[in-house]
Amino acid sequence: MKPTLQKLLLYRSVNTRTHGVRHGSCRAYRYERHTKSEKDKRSNRGSMHSHQRHGFDYTPLFRFLLSKVGHPWDEVFSEAKARLDRPEPIFWMVAMHESDKEESVRTDENSYYSGLWVDEAGLVQKVNPMLTPEQMGPFSDYDTHTFNGVVFAQSSARKRWAKPTV
Template identity: 55%
Template sequence: MTDRKKPLYRSVNTRTHGVRHGAGGEYRWSRRREDRVHDGAMRGGQRHGLDYTPLFRFLLSRVGEDWDTVFAEAAARLDRHEPVFWMVARSEAEEKPFVRIGESSYYSGLFVDEDNRLRLVDPDLRVEHMEPGCACCTHTFNGIPFTRKYSPPAD
């Protein structure tokens, strides 16, 4: 019996009716324009059908721990390293109190401090501070639904 841990991502249904995956079709309408220089034609790099929520929860549960150890475990359980850096800032300029993943999911921004420890960019940020951008979606912060209700901007 092996001690193989579960991957930090999961497959999502991509064949269900109505599932949309970002850009699609725009190129076919503009490919014959003479002023277009193949800027993004044939986007073969897009990956659909993977949910990295387990990775985000893993990273949040490891705040305060040694970054090299955390990253080594995460990297061993991922298909690629890029999603780690959706939450973890690579430089001080990239640090944000929260990051938006998808349409309405927000997570705490992370960084690696001078002692090589994983830290929260804003440790005081709570779900109570977050305000939804629309009334139609269920917005979450670190997996918890927002407690504040949507209030439209005053005209």
């Protein structure tokens, strides 16, 4: 009997308990809970535990999907779905309808990936295969941005202020 190789998951857990990690749901509640107007609405206030899922990085999924351009969608979807905790992140990057197509998809604060779609033949395709970071628009000179997992070239303004290496 041959041992079967288990494929790696297409997401990873990220530490969310570190000091300074902020999530969108807790900040709004923290600033409104002691106001006079909120004291009258205590029965209407929702749970302190939102149903948002924090602490997952889907970068391996996005790289997997980019590597499957030109492959049949049914095979790609079934493999990705089997290696994920839930199927929704697949559709952050892959458009199933013509009206949902986007040239680039922002997956994090400074991470961008090529948008994908399923063509009439059922194959995964890039929305704009010739897209480069320079065509996407102006970005901050002081942040590090990535496009399809590759860091953008630094602008001349950032290089000018960088410390020289010894």
